[in-house]
Amino acid sequence: MRNLIYPVIISEYHDDGHYYVATSPNIPGMVTQGDTFSDAAYWAEDAIATMLDGQASYPEVQDPRSWDLKSNDRLVYITVDLDKWLHKNSKTIKKTITVPEYLSVMAKEQNINVSQLTTKALKAELGIQ
Template identity: 75%
Template sequence: MKNLIYPVIISEFDDDGHYYVVTSPNIPGMVTQGDTFSEAAYWAEDAIATMLDDSTNYPEPQDPSQWHLNANDKVVYISVDMNKWLKQNSKTIRRSITVPEYLNNLAKKNNINVSRLATEALKAELNVN
């Protein structure tokens, strides 16, 4: 996982109220919006992370100078920290593991939380903070 930076298009609209829509030719299907420019940029980070959260091969950022923009469009670069996003949006699941009985007994005797220890070991093995 890493910190990603993707260009997006933020389009300003005034029909049916004032709002901003965010899309990215780089990430097909990604669409979000906000009532303000800042809100749209904030939700763009979430939308990018949501679209990419199961991916291990992230698309290379495109050169936005090749994109066709309308008068109401602006290119903005959005930074997404995938490690942080996954931590904040990850639920805990129950998973059974098998350990030798003597280790289980020693863990209980020493008040070691096996789930916490397994989580920390997996993070270290996968180089995830």
């Protein structure tokens, strides 16, 4: 399980309406927003996971005590469960597998979806719900 926790700055704005913007010096270029504070925190998790997806290593967590926060800023720690996020946002890919012919015939006769069965078996083997 890969849980990451990053500090995020959520800033409240009242210029073109009322909204919140989330950024993190830990993740350069990460910016998202929401209509409410909770929305901004929710979308910050999604933005962090999106930006870290496929990376072999993750940015080291900075100590936010050195960050210069303004009066409209709040520091929030965002937990990202990358395994859950990747599972939720995973696309299906085509894989070719090899099975004994008799099993293929029997599965077809019994209307067993081999792709679905393989997915279930892999999830069980990997301990994924």
